[in-house]
Amino acid sequence: MAPTPFEHGLALAWSDGALSRDGAIMLETLQKQLGLSDSERAKQEQLWLADISKNERRSFGDGDQILREWLEGLNDRQSLEPVTRSMGRAALDVGLSKSAWSEAFRFADGLGLGEELANGIWLEEEAEPLDGWPPALDPLAIILGLVIALPQVSSKQDFELSDGSAFVVIRNQDAKSAPLSWMPDLVPVENENCAWGWKNGATPTTEAPDGDLVYCNSVLLAWIRRLITMRHQRGESSLDGLPDGLQVMPSSTEIERKEDTLNLSMIVDLGENGLVRPWASVTIGESIEVGSAPEGLAPNWVKIHDALGNVLVHALETLPRQLLQASGTNSDLKSVRMEEGWIVHDLDS
Structure with a gap:
């Protein structure tokens, strides 16, 4: 069943996995704008939050910025x-x-x-x-x-395709590239398929491989940095299990590929104890699985290792959905694999 307007607002506010202070304030505004009573709001909120996993399937956008733009649009x-x-x-x-x-x-x-x-x-x-x-x-x-x-009719948002290399390609007849509010530096580019490239005109080191949906590791890296930054902005720990007083540096995040494995690492500031770079890996095959922590690792560091792995899995699951949603493509993800510096998804069209 399609969401109600307030459920749609909930989905946007919770789209990063938690509710920010700004998101909570905007939900109050939305309630007043829709004329919902406290009891009706509570009923819808309780039903929606009972299964927060529906968030990814029931929302039509992402994040506080989109919620803010949606509220402003409703005023007209x-x-x-x-x-x-x-x-x-x-x-x-x-x-x-x-x-x-x-x-x-x-x-x-x-x-x-x-x-x-x-x-x-x-x-x-x-x-x-x-x-x-x-x-x-x-x-x-x-x-x-x-x-x-009506693919020729879309929401009114004027933009021009940029010249540049593609770092994301969706090979689907229904896919149309459009500006991404959640990753503004990734812009629609001229291509025979639906495609995005970096605003700075960067060029990938290898050609985009065959596949229904392909994106370069640099796009995945930018998405992970955004997810961590959003957690920090909400006042949450950047990583689950990170002890109080320790800080993660999102800009230090790096991804390395070794055969069918992706390694994710980032610098953690230990204060007086200096800087360290913990890491975790996931294997991409028939499924995406987090690798085991090294033997002998202290329990606190095992938690950080597992948290890094979960961040990488979450990014691999959510980024392709975001891209498909942005392109207006109504397809499910069927399989995933790696080819050189690219992630390749097949779609169940």
Whole structure:
């Protein structure tokens, strides 16, 4: 079932695995904006948080910045109403099932736009042809199936493809590159496929291998640094199990490949005891598995080793989903492998 508007906000606020102070404040704002009572909010929050793993499947974006932009977009009621009517009309053109109508109306009604959506569906003469929608209505477009059914129509965000080498390639006819708010230095680039490259014009040392979704190790590295930085900004320990007073330096994070193994390391500041660089590895085969800690390692360092391994696994699981979501591709990940400096995923299209 599609989320309610408040559940969508919850998914954005919790998308990094924890709720930040800014996220909590914005959820209060969203509650007031949607006119939810405390009891109704508590009911939705309790149901959603009962299975927080649904976060990755039910949200349509990522992080506090996207939540902030979404809230700002919802304030423009004057432009949202006619676009909602047009989306209702377009949904009829592509085919609207009873279940899709029910879920779409539930979401639109939560935004106070249910009547506009209904008018677009049942009173087509009052709705203009759809030529796009603002990002605030992206979730509604996905529920109605407009993102896939009308690939030529997308949320209104003007950008130009850059010249440069591809560090991410998605070979899927439905995939379209777009700016990434969660990794702004990775920009859409000119390519026969959906592709992104680094804003600074960097060039990969090897050509992108064959595969449905491929990305260079440097993109994975940037994603890991972002995940750790976000934890730090929320006031959390950068790594689970890291003793109080110790600091991780996200910029020191490094990834090395050895055959079918990826090693992740980063510098930890021990204060008066100096700097150390703990590491952990994962093996990529039929599944992604964290390697065992070296024998004789002290218990506290075993915790740090395992935390590093879990960060790497989490990054390998979430980054491809983020990229697919950003491209508008509705496919599941089927398998993963490594080829030189690239991670390669096959899609179950």
